[in-house]
Amino acid sequence: MAIVSEAVHHQIEALNTRYIRAIDDDKLEDWPALFTDPCFYRIVSRENFARNLPLSVMECASRGMLIDRVTGYRRVNVYEPQRYTHLLSGLVIEPIDASHVRCTQNYAVVRTMVTGEMTVFAAGVYLDRVRLGDEALFEERIVVQESRRVDTLLVIPL
Amino acid sequence: MAIVSEAVHHQIEALNTRYIRAIDDDKLEDWPALFTDPCFYRIVSRENFARNLPLSVMECASRGMLIDRVTGYRRVNVYEPQRYTHLLSGLVIEPIDASHVRCTQNYAVVRTMVTGEMTVFAAGVYLDRVRLGDEALFEERIVVQESRRVDTLLVIPL
Amino acid sequence: MAIVSEAVHHQIEALNTRYIRAIDDDKLEDWPALFTDPCFYRIVSRENFARNLPLSVMECASRGMLIDRVTGYRRVNVYEPQRYTHLLSGLVIEPIDASHVRCTQNYAVVRTMVTGEMTVFAAGVYLDRVRLGDEALFEERIVVQESRRVDTLLVIPL
Amino acid sequence: MDGFLAIMRNDEPLLTWPKEGPTRAPYRVMHDPEIYRQEMDRIFRGPTWNYLCLDIEIPNPGDYKTSFIGEVPIIVCRDENGEIHGLINRCAHKGAMLCIDPVGNKKQFACVYHAWTYDLKGDLTSVAFQKGLAGKGGMPADFDATKHGLTKIRVENFCGLIFGTFSDQVENVEAYLGPDMTKQVRRVFCKRIEVLGYYHQVLPNNWKLYMENSRDPYHATILHAFYATFKLNRLSMQGGVALGKHGWHNLLYSVAERDIQRDNYEGGHLRSVIRDVGLADSTFLDRRQEFDDGVTVAIQSIYPTCNIQQIYNTLAIRHTVPLGLEKAELHWTCFGYKDDDEELRRMRNLQANLIGPAGYVSMEDGSVGGYVQRGIAGAEEDAAAIMEMGGRDIAPQPGIRATEVALRGFWQAYRELMGF
Amino acid sequence: MDGFLAIMRNDEPLLTWPKEGPTRAPYRVMHDPEIYRQEMDRIFRGPTWNYLCLDIEIPNPGDYKTSFIGEVPIIVCRDENGEIHGLINRCAHKGAMLCIDPVGNKKQFACVYHAWTYDLKGDLTSVAFQKGLAGKGGMPADFDATKHGLTKIRVENFCGLIFGTFSDQVENVEAYLGPDMTKQVRRVFCKRIEVLGYYHQVLPNNWKLYMENSRDPYHATILHAFYATFKLNRLSMQGGVALGKHGWHNLLYSVAERDIQRDNYEGGHLRSVIRDVGLADSTFLDRRQEFDDGVTVAIQSIYPTCNIQQIYNTLAIRHTVPLGLEKAELHWTCFGYKDDDEELRRMRNLQANLIGPAGYVSMEDGSVGGYVQRGIAGAEEDAAAIMEMGGRDIAPQPGIRATEVALRGFWQAYRELMGF
Amino acid sequence: MDGFLAIMRNDEPLLTWPKEGPTRAPYRVMHDPEIYRQEMDRIFRGPTWNYLCLDIEIPNPGDYKTSFIGEVPIIVCRDENGEIHGLINRCAHKGAMLCIDPVGNKKQFACVYHAWTYDLKGDLTSVAFQKGLAGKGGMPADFDATKHGLTKIRVENFCGLIFGTFSDQVENVEAYLGPDMTKQVRRVFCKRIEVLGYYHQVLPNNWKLYMENSRDPYHATILHAFYATFKLNRLSMQGGVALGKHGWHNLLYSVAERDIQRDNYEGGHLRSVIRDVGLADSTFLDRRQEFDDGVTVAIQSIYPTCNIQQIYNTLAIRHTVPLGLEKAELHWTCFGYKDDDEELRRMRNLQANLIGPAGYVSMEDGSVGGYVQRGIAGAEEDAAAIMEMGGRDIAPQPGIRATEVALRGFWQAYRELMGF
């Protein structure tokens, strides 16, 4: 693993922390701002990803599309109230160039329904391309789900 | 997010690590000493917390009350032997004043019974007020459980 | 907790990250190289560990034995395709001498089967003896499983 | 199975009760899927009143709260005229649950699936595209909306508690409870209350095991060592058991300040009196005598699944909902009084450490139910619990606390309803 | 239970259907374990054709894919001559599943348990140690390998879709579908396709609830608010329902560009038309008219558990597999055409945001099934869904979209097969 | 269901066995809830001896260990006189499990629920508040404590293994096992043993699938490729099958050093002989010949659920406990001998890599059970496993290893007990 500076490390961790807080604290409106515009956000099963199949569970190519997902969540779609608790581990940062890094990291999400039911809803890896700067932003985040199954539905981004 | 020094960051992480080790390594007697006296420790469901309802699953206003919970666990209460494995992520530290910070962080607890049965017993956020110093201590830790349900009983603090 | 330098901290975290990536990214061939040779790798239930019973779920005394486990996984044993997602928390590092430290840390592993079925497969603590140097290596890793149960089988090291 | 059930029904009962009568409860009733299905029919859909919620939880027109009667999902709501209604939370069209959020306020109940809409009385007010489009499709001309409202259940507001029943036979709540039980309900709901919060506890056992537990003064001071150790509740304290409806309901009460026979504990060798244990900070036990009868602990059971609790200054309603054969959910609604002063509020709050899933004197009820469920696994056909403490009959026992009379009452009611 | 079933079978059916016929579906069929077991026998092992996979998924000799008919695990494979076979994924020796990986290529099927080996036709080619060792042990001399191959099922390749059945009575797929349904299959599978990927969605409900859902044009534009809000699909648009095999199968279609009665939405008060909502970046809705009939949304149902979907430029086959009484898995196979240009590929890819478990217009089908399953919990014996939209009969309704005729067809077929 | 069962019992059996007899096992016995319930009654509560624990696990007065017979929780304990008792782990009062910790030492068994207390023989010694308080309450005067002890089961200590039974008919353990089986038990338990540790493995299959597996020499060297690849165990090695009680029990044995027909593997095309694989550090295979008969692998099955294992220097008892219809837990107790020298201890320790849930030659038994359970899902009424390897009869086969005779024995015993 190539080495990156402490500072970069902190930037990346801060970015991921903001990402978690935006989603898990139900401040999803803050979430699109963590990406560049245009950007690439994709949720894909290992099954499709490993076979280079283009189909995604969710795919956004711009901040606008991220915002539309927030709109869907807040205003349009119908689902049982639920919240996520993200857990992260095993972050690797590899430099691409002076202002970009590639990150790999494990994630797991515990989903809690309004009834109180808890499940490990998703687990896998984040594959990121991050643009550094005053504050780091995701140019690309590919969320690979180890499981090919999604329970019931997926409305909150992972 | 306001920035806090590396040193503070390390203090907070050390405090949380001691917290985990005290509980998960079954050295619960070390747990009260991680709080100031008086202090405020509260376990509350998101359901009650979001509606500002005062009822807590557990509430301690002093080190003494924390110690009494350890006594209950060790000597008085009846329950099936069990252990916790804590997982933390997404720590945010915000300065209050020179010697105090506010922290938000995800937690999840895997509970393992003597039979070997494992479950995600609790997941949610820690909302802390920490007093800095030679070693940081919790002035306040509010454990918000995303789930309104508790399975069977809760005897070991989260 | 005795203090260790930032540098050591980073070495240990880098080692653990490489460990996670080797297993979870299915690059198990990289895994033995994270240990010294000879080494001591052991997976043991809390039940046996607490009673000082010698029986292990898995025990390797050399890099060769680690390599043989990789061979078993790749070539010999029969099992349903599966992947792990590791989660770590609560790392404590205690110095032994100038070039060795002892580490304690929580782990949890989400196992995902080819069908998509996800379970918390294992949770507990890593008890490590690490040799520092240009890159840190595990002289000893004892994987204590809080659960006495193993679901179906264990073929990928924890 | 119901197909089979249908046939069986006219035949003999699924179970022959032990000849010893209500002093025995066969373990099979705790793990037989057939019996469980019959309970839904004969107990929960039978002549019983089931606690649903508090009227103060739905103060305004349009307010609703969801609940359950057995496994059946229920909506309790208040209409424009302030009248309270009970409705099955199931759309009359194709059965979708109408209210997913446990509480809320609605002008009407619109089903998300096809937008059939019901007013707050449960009457069908609109069927989307009833007339079809451009004169095509839609419902038949003779479709009679009045015949397709939500299923309404009988509800009654007694002292601010809302009860519901599927039965039109069963007497009204006051008669169902009887004088002694209504007295206690009135005692607790003597003035305006205020909800302090909720607990939801999943019990690893058949619902009836918790119903027994809450009718059992015998276990309280033994299993819950905290009670005896810190002299909060002991069998040796004055108290007794009152019954309602020849044993269907009951009240267990005790007076902490009147310990008539301390030695029985101090002398004895119960693990529940732990000698060398003290509290580092007992302020959470600070309490106030708020009832002039001096009763410090009063647990009331209203058949089948409702408990009203006073443990010192902690007040709560507990509602048990079956989640299948070997699981149940216990819903706690904790409350105080509107006119509580600050000190009393603080007392109730800290005393809450005594109750709920982490309660010093209640957590054990979570584990012990599982102990029984696992203890009776694979039990022989004729294995049964025995309840002869305090005799074998079913009658009020004013001065008596070492008794299982309230459990015998529970099983008596069970047999009446199940036809066992 | 089957022991009991065996007896029952000769006796009366497990259920008496409501007199209203196919306009009613008793909720009991959604949670009765006995009925579920009969479905496996009478529907999935009965005279039905069940979707298994696409022929292009197993292009080469030795290629296989696993699937299910009801709960029975199936292997579909292609032999050396390019012929496709359907086999139960169960070793003839002691029942071990042969293929664990959902897809693969094999020269033969060797069981991991005792290495019995089958050729690509499912015939037993070798029994490990059949002759024993050193003349000791092994299979009896008269053991007839030809009698111990894998269980073969009838398969047919229709337009590239592989269907399978356990029945030798049932007519061929083309006749089973009938002219109108085959027309639609041919329309979608008009040229060489290409798989774009898969979704697997666990539904918290009985399999039939999803089958109803996919036959229900009524819910589409109401539950899926995105449709109506962004004018992608509305009942007011031109379209209708075609039927196959007197209602077993059906096709729901609509033409976005022909909205004959917008007001019905704009004017109405459906929550599903959300006025003040807009899209920040609607490029994911960029689409192309690729069928000359102008149909923009076409959902076809092939009895029992296969759907073929065209939603704008998203094409998919959906296959529902029961996972016990109250759970099912929905397997999506999304595809495009080999000759798609880059722009169209990109359109299909971004439009995929509309479908699947996170689809703007499909995610709700995941939750609503659970709403129904929970809404009907503990339902009374005679509680039933009602389907009278668009009349009470079962006949094609070309111009009509506000109709439940396709659901009535589903239940008609269900009753024929189950003998209810 | 038992209500129904009660009726059925006097009627015909739940199953008609295939005419081919013990060479067939209908898959229905692996997923029929009725049959499962009957097994608890007719096999586990029937005339069988069930392994419980080792006497050395409870060396001292007051020591106890918990176990199971079928689903019934059992306590095995040693009283003051060193006598061993078997008790149902279920309080005689209301059924609470008495011992939650799997092992411990107690002066008496005090129930946490109401403190009923039993001595180490299971007799009821004290009922809390039996006399009530101040002469009020308590048990009736005629309450006879001697009639309310714990349910005692028959136990026997054979060579240090504790077996238990609910039957008073069944012969003693030695007669139950018969001469050949006792010989092998004595061979392994020839001197003082020492427990090295435990494994607990959850099997995703019906308990009987593991019982078949452990009686099956045929699979061992095929499924467990490690065996054949590293020449640890091959069918071509000398060995055979001994039977006990006309096939209820059996012993499978082989001698690694005597490979009579290597070519059968080298020549053959079994996946289980992987040619280009080697071990980087085979010290974990270092072994010592500790039995003079030269037998290197010996797996004994004692009906219904006990196995005694010698795989080289790894010694273990395996006890299978059903966890419902499609799940079971396999409890391993691994041991060595008190007089083991350091080298041998190390050998046993490293060889343990061969066994348990992560064992090179045993992990597959975890997965293959699930493969079968899933392979037979939804199987037709008459689908059955076939076991004709080594003939169709049930007789000891000294020289023969390519045989399923021991499985036929298992099913023969099963039919006798179940009345099929």
Ligand code: FES
């Ligand atoms: S199910 Fe409610 S409107 Fe159709």
Ligand code: FES
């Ligand atoms: S089960 Fe397939 S070979 Fe034996």
Ligand code: FES
């Ligand atoms: S259940 Fe054991 S004493 Fe009551």
Ligand SMILES: [Fe+3]
């Ligand atoms: Fe209690």
Ligand SMILES: [Fe+3]
């Ligand atoms: Fe839909």
Ligand SMILES: [Fe+3]
């Ligand atoms: Fe094996």
